[in-house]
Amino acid sequence: MNQDESLAAALHEAAAGVPVGTAPTAAVMRQGKMIRRRHKAMRSAVVAAAVLVPAVGVAFSATFDSSPTPPVSAASAAVKVVDPGERVMLGRGKTMWLSGQGMFLVTPNASGSTKERLMEVAEVPGGKISATAVGDDAGTVWAGIYRGPEKPTRVAFSIGDRTMSARIVTLPGRPGWVAFHADDTHARTNDITITVQGADGAMLASLAKSGKG
Amino acid sequence: MSNASDDEFHNFMTGRWPSLVRTAYLLTGSHHDAEDLAQNALARAYVKWDKVRHSDDMAAYVRKIMIHVHADGFRRRTVREWFTSRFPETAVADRTAQVEHRSALIDALARLPLRQRSAVVLRYFEDMTPAQIAAALGTRESTVRSQITRGLAGLRDDGVLAALAGDPQESRTHTSDSVALKGMHR
Known part of the structure; x- marks a missing residue:
């Protein structure tokens, strides 16, 4: 056996010893x-x-009791499982990431730096929704948390006579809560109702907010 | 991706997994790194599965992806650990010569610069021609020939080739303190 053959045989022998x-x-x-x-x-x-035109962020955060189910027409949103710290693009330069603490919303400043805010899941009562919006005249990015024992399959936004579905994001396993986000191409001027639905279509929670408050 | 494509990928991966892990092991020198490398390469193959499945040689295409993923990972690493199956102490008596030679070969390969190691593995393990290796590595055939020559010289300097040929002179003993960091150019 020459040198080349010996080397080839030795490499095959070494590789064959690897448990696969x-x-x-x-x-x-x-x-x-x-x-x-x-x-x-x-x-x-x-x-x-x-x-994107540099936006001036206007945000609010609130937790409300349930209210009547709004009519929804958009298709069901898929639930995306992300790892802790994995960036999720929300649109309009905004991103979010999740951890055991809750949802971190990252928004760009006019200076080019970013501002990170935490929506703590511990501050959201069971079976309730907390949501925030950041936007300007060109549109609004919505993000929030629903906390509850059931995994929702749909989060719908009803804004005036329009309805849109949010994307649902969750951590692996059974964290007991989900985050959701939606990018609305309209400025936030109308009343809005956010509805969370379970797999059987039943309403799990609803959040209503009027006007620009 | 459709269910049919997913099934096709599943079958391809199941069939190619052992071979890819073994090649990856020779490239990385670590079983754990080998599985990571093969997995990352196959995930990238999945992303561009339409291209892969329409290529002339799907296995070669994915192997090429794996080589590039390996090179990318190497470039990103600034500090690399040195994993060795050898300890500073003298080898224990119950080790067979076969295992020692295998271990010495893997250690010596790991001490070669990345391109030389890849060229040697592809030439002597995958039985690829220098032209095929050049295409996979994205370099010239003459460069590959040079890398193979220098890689063999490195293995010879380590005493591995002599040991494989049955030369009574054992391969040189390296300790974790005396060798270059894994993957670092000497």
Whole structure:
């Protein structure tokens, strides 16, 4: 056996000694889907950044009791499972990330720096919604938390005569709460009702807010 | 991606997983890193599965992705740990020569610069021609030939080739203190 053959044989022998388990296909496909979503979000962010006018943020945060279910017409939103600290693009330059503490909303300042605010899940009563909005005349980004034992499958925003579905984001496992976000192309001037629905369509919670307060 | 594509990817991955992990092991020198590398490469293959499935050689395409992922990961790392199966003390008596040679070979490979290591592994483990390696590494064939030559010289300097050929002179003993950090150019 010459040197090349000896080396090839030794490499094969060394490689053959490696224990190889079952292919983690589900994990790899999940990872692939996550990369794909990230690429898509980055492309959206680039487009948004190109047209974004520096915004002056107006925010509010509130927790309210349930109110009647609004009519909803949009399709159900998918629930996205994210890792703690994983950035979620909200649109208009805003991002969020989740941790065991709650939802961190990151908004850009006019100076180019960012401001990070925490919406603590511990401050949201069970079965209730807390939401915040950041926007300007060009539109509004909504983000919030629903805390409850059931995993919602849909969060709907009813604004005047319009209805839109929010995206639902949650941490792995059963954290007992979800975050949601929506990008509205309208300035926040009308009354709004946020409704959280379970898998069977039943309303789990609702939050109503009138005017610009 | 449709269910059919997912099924196709699933079948491809199941079939190629052992081979990719073994190649990744020779590239990384660590079983844990090998599984990470193979997994990351396959996740990227999943992202561009339409391109992969329409390529002439799907296995070669994914192997190429893995080589690039390995190189990218290497570039991002500024400080690398040194994992070794050898300890500063003399090897224990019950180790077989076979295991020692295998361990010495993996250690010596890990001490080669990344490109040389990749070229040697692809040439002698994957049995790829220098032209195929050049295409995979995105470099010239002459560069690959040079990397293989220098890689072999590195293995020879380590005494690994002589040991493989049955030369009574054992491969040099390295300790974790005396060797360069894994992946760092000497």
